[in-house]
Amino acid sequence: MSYENAFHWIIDFLEQESVPYMIMGGLAAYAYGSDRELYDVDLYLPQSALKRVTDFGEQFKTFGPARYRDEFWDIEGTQFIISGVKVEITTDDNCRFFSEKDSMWIELEIDFDSTVTKNIFGREVEVMKLEDLLSYKKQLARDVDLDDVSRLEEVIR
Secondary structure (H helix, E strand, O other): OOHHHHHHHHHHHHHHOOOOOEEEHHHHHHHOOOOOOOOEEEEEEOHHHHHHHHHHOHHHEEEEEEEEEOOOEEEEEEEEEEOOEEEEEEEOOOOEEEEOOOOEEEEOOOOHHHOEEEEEOOEEEEEOOHHHHHHHHHHHOOHHHHHHHHHHHHHHO
16 A cells, blocks of 8 residues: 555645645644554545545545544545545535544534644645644544554654
8 A cells, every 4th residue: 555645646636726735634643753554644625625626536436525424523525545545535514523532522623724834755735733633633532543642742752
């Protein structure tokens, strides 16, 4: 699997089309120094860009665009498989996650102007702020999220 290929595939398109984005999840943790194995490439983008992105990746699409809800997430988005790697796109439209810590749904406020520029796979990209990443991962509190929190807290000490 090539996370780099999947990453560059979506970032090339987003930058060519001037679509604001924010890298989140495990890839954002990786950008801050976590060494956990990656599972996918997760990004937020504006709802207004979802159709363009879905049309661009139509031949690789495995989900959406549609609403997705499970025990952890209530989101709008689409998913692709590129070089064996999931690329999961979530929009800023009514994006919620279930906080195990607080036993309630929490609305994520996605602000594309509040990203931090980080280097991932040799490329400067827009990533969720560390404090925001840690906050939502602590609240989401799945094993993988708590693992990321532990690794990131160790890196920033």
